[in-house]
Amino acid sequence: xxxxxxxxxxxxxxxxxxxxxxxxxxxxxxxxxxxxxxxxxxxxxxxxxxxxxxxxxxxxxxxxxxxxxxxxxxxxxxxxxxxxxxxxxxxxxxxxxxxxxxxxxxxxxxxxxxxxxxxxxxxxxxxxxxxxxxxxxxxxxxxxxxxxxxxxxxxxxxxxxxxxxxxxxxxxxxxxxxxxxxxxxxxxxxxxxxxxxxxxxxxxxxxxxxxxxxxxxxxxxxxxxxxxxxxxxxxxxxxxxxxxxxxxxxxxxxxx
Ligand SMILES: Nc1ncnc2c1ncn2[C@@H]1O[C@H](COP(=O)(O)OP(=O)(O)OP(=O)(O)O)[C@@H](O)[C@H]1O
Ligand SMILES: Cc1ncsc1CCO
Numbered sequence: 001x002x003x004x005x006x007x008x009x010x011x012x013x014x015x016x017x018x019x020x021x022x023x024x025x026x027x028x029x030x031x032x033x034x035x036x037x038x039x040x041x042x043x044x045x046x047x048x049x050x051x052x053x054x055x056x057x058x059x060x061x062x063x064x065x066x067x068x069x070x071x072x073x074x075x076x077x078x079x080x081x082x083x084x085x086x087x088x089x090x091x092x093x094x095x096x097x098x099x100x101x102x103x104x105x106x107x108x109x110x111x112x113x114x115x116x117x118x119x120x121x122x123x124x125x126x127x128x129x130x131x132x133x134x135x136x137x138x139x140x141x142x143x144x145x146x147x148x149x150x151x152x153x154x155x156x157x158x159x160x161x162x163x164x165x166x167x168x169x170x171x172x173x174x175x176x177x178x179x180x181x182x183x184x185x186x187x188x189x190x191x192x193x194x195x196x197x198x199x200x201x202x203x204x205x206x207x208x209x210x211x212x213x214x215x216x217x218x219x220x221x222x223x224x225x226x227x228x229x230x231x232x233x234x235x236x237x238x239x240x241x242x243x244x245x246x247x248x249x250x251x252x253x254x255x256x
Pocket of ligand 2: 059184185188
């Protein structure tokens with residue numbers, strides 16, 4: 001499926017947070033997709049008409065950006081473009097919680113992905129959210145089931161083990177390296193990769209492939225790195241050099 005992404009080179013609109021814009025654009029370029037970032041609601045219709053996927057990441061949301069998120073979601077639904085939501089910091093403030101709840105009520109998402117803390121909070125259960133990093137100890141598979149029951153949209157919960165649940169599939173995915181948790185934006189980049197794979201294949205397999213590619217690239221990159229800084233750039237090279245047969249390392253299992 002990576003060959004398909006590289007051949008189609010889908011345009012991915014990322015309405016994402018200020019911390020990770022450059023890393024996300026570099027990640028998508030290394031993958032073979034075509035990123036565009038935007039902060040302007042008046043251009044969204046033009047862009048989304050030609051986009052293969054849209055990512056909404058609310059990591060640095062503000063009152064002024066609410067209309068931007070809503071318009072992007074509206075056009076993505078109107079033009080039937082896959083729409084991914086990353087509810088960064090959900091549970092860390094009531095502003096973020098209200099914003100995400102409104103978006104989920106009003107628009108159709110192809111995937112909601114977040115770390116264990118964010119997703120546990122989204123399920124309506126108590127979570128120890130503090131800031132944007134995950135501090136949850138519950139299994140991501142249990143959290144994914146809870147959030148899916150609550151939202152009834154495909155969900156991905158990230159952590160040491162990632163879990164995906166939709167109306168008919170349930171997977172855990174074991175690839176990845178702890179260095180990923182030492183760099184900012186690791187989950188945010190993954191959200192953009194999910195949008196890029198969903199752009200070429202609107203099924204659960206696209207999500208599994210996006211995570212597997214990203215986490216296998218991380219495993220390979222970590223072995224060549226002395227720490228987070230080197231890892232950060234090595235990861236981009238491993239993504240760029242990823243071959244279809246690298247998927248042979250993927251560690252994906254179904255669960256009950
Ligand atoms: N300890 C770990 N071992 C293996 N992989 C990990 C580990 N921690 C995170 N990952 C991987 O890192 C990526 C990001 O997951 P994480 O849950 O850290 O996201 P996040 O908290 O949303 O990140 P950020 O907010 O920095 O963007 C996923 O692909 C996940 O599989
Ligand atoms: C650190 C941080 N704060 C808001 S968004 C972000 C990037 C990781 O989610």
